[in-house]
Amino acid sequence: MDIYLVGGAVRDKLLGRPVVDRDHVVVGAGPDELLARGFKPVGKDFPVFLHPDTGEEYALARTERKSGRGYHGFLFQADPTITLEQDLARRDLTINAIAEDQQGTLVDPYGGVADLQARVLRHVSNAFVEDPVRLLRVARFAARFAPLGFRVADETMELLRQMVHDGEVNHLVPERVWAETRRALGEAQPSAFLRVLRESHALRVLFPEVDALYGVPQRAEYHPEIDTGIHLEMVLDAAAAIAPGDDLVGFCALTHDLGKALTPTDELPRHIGHELRGVAPLRGLAARLKVPTEHLALAEIVCREHLNAHRALELKPATVLRLLGALDALRRPQRLDAFLAACLADKRGRLDHEHDDYPQADYLRRARDAANAITAAPFVAQGMQGPAIGAAMERARICSIAAAKTAP
Template identity: 60%
Template sequence: MRIYKVGGAVRDRLLGKPVTDIDWVVVGATTEEMLAKGFRPVGADFPVFLHPKSGEEYALARTERKSGRGYGGFTFHASPEVTLEEDLIRRDLTINAMAEDDQQNLTDPYHGQRDLEARLLRHVSPAFAEDPLRVLRVARFAARYAALGFTVAPETLELMRQLSESGELEALTPERSWKEISRALMEDQPQVFIEVLRACGALKVLMPEVDALFGVPQPPAHHPEIDTGAHILSVLQQAALHKQPLTVRWACLLHDLGKGLTPEEEWPRHIAHEFKGLKLIKAVNERFKAPRDCQELAMLVGEYHTHGHRALELKPSTLLELLQSFDVYRRPQRFEEFIAACEMDARGREGLEQRSYPQADYLRGAATAARSIAVQPLLEKGFKGPELGEAIKRERLKALKAYKEQV
């Protein structure tokens, strides 16, 4: 029995990055031997065990072959005869196909270290094309390591293109897709994830609504970058620079989908794109079964982001409607995330990345003014039921008028 550290832990150590998760591979062992040493079995698909003390995962060396469509269409074979090299060749990228023993002696049969130095994301073998999830994984790694100068090897991008055209991407489950998308959006350069998916044709398959934004012009006076797709990439980049949470990044990606529906003869204007885009945002939300908080914020930002930009011009009654739509009284955090998404949208324009966004503080102040209305005095005046609701609304409107005058 020989035990090796494999995959990301080896890669990140060689890159000088912090190692968080460690994967272990056991060569030359049987299930019975693992159980005898106190390891606890997990998972039904292939032999993976939890270490009796550390709780870390140890997998028996295995081979795999394609037996069906999609991510789950594989048959695994684990036995003491499977070599380390045979286990490593089934991995996605050369930089993830290295192993080291307890003395940090490196086993690198597929030249992962060379590709690390060349800053290349390259597939290990043609078997790469058997797993459609790898298209998303490679795009995610490209987003993670873009700052270090990593790019996707041309031959790997070509395999990703073939996978995108094969229909295999449609076999991915919403859960698996969302896991990769959400992780990619939280990388330091999430816009690279979208760029790579677009370069290999996967964006057109997975999110045709986002792909349709590229090549769609916007008014240069408001958008010096002109292209709506380029704008979306910039907004995502700003969201990452400002350390925004996943909810905000997801909303940033989807907020302008309605512009993809504008007839060419109306370009570069996009009248009512906020409302037109809602059905598209809903479709993307449902396709990937995004978490409820992500779905809700994306819909609200899609509908109201131009209200955010025009906050200082809004009538008190419109401002009150906006606050009611977000339920700022019970869910203040969601409104704060809306403000963040609007600010990222405003900053995601060429040459305007550093421009101030006074609308943010104005909206926060408006929410504070509306929330300052106490219900108890109105109850004491005898208001109840629908009348109480109307009285609260009148008082909040009064407070917003006073707030607007004072600002």
């Protein structure tokens, strides 16, 4: 029995990145041998085991054969005769098909090391097209490694287009699309995720609401980048810089401007009312992909209210209190912080505005804290009861927010 470290652990080690998950492949053994050594079986589709001490995954070397459409349409074979090279051949990208033996020697039958050095995302074999999830994985890896200069190989991009043309992408289940998207939104450069999907023609299939933004013009004095799709890419990357790894803020950034695709042509390049128009396509996208409730709830508020956040210093204190109420920010203060991160990303996601200040955020946080400082106790002490207490607290909060506006 031979054991090899494989996949992302080897890749990230070679790139000098932190190794988070260590996966292994076992060659020349069957399930009984691992069970006899105390390994715990997991997984229904193929034999994967957890190490009794480290909890790391150990999978028997296996091959796979396409048996139907979509992600689940595969038959697996795992037995002691399967070689390491056969196991690595079923992997998606060459940079993920490198193994390391227990002495530290690399096994690289498909040129993964060279592709790491050349900063190329390249498929291992033409069997790549059999699993539609791989299209999303390539886009996600592009989002992760774009800051390092990685690009998708031309021949791999052709295969991605073939997968879309052949309808494989139509068989992706919503949960997998959302899982890969959620991870991509937490990567360093999420715009690369959109660009790969768009270049492969998958964006219009999976995210038609987002794809519709490309080519829609905006007023150049506010958006020097003009194209709404380019603005969206810039907002996503700004969000990743402001709130690294936060897919909630990333989803709010992704969906904040969907209404601009619905602006009547005769009103362009202005987008009056786009924040309200965007709610319906946002809800449609979230329902289709089964997006978590909290992601949808906050994204909807960002969609509706991001212009009010930008105008916060001009708003009446009563309007600010209404905004805080919509966010439930007095009971859940962290929601305001996520909201403001998405709004700041919108502010900075414009050409030549990448480092703009955002005093609105400081003011809204002061307003939240000032409003939260108002409690019912003094009004109860005055003998007030029922609705009178709530009305008095609201008046006091409005006054407190007004004072917070001019606070240093």
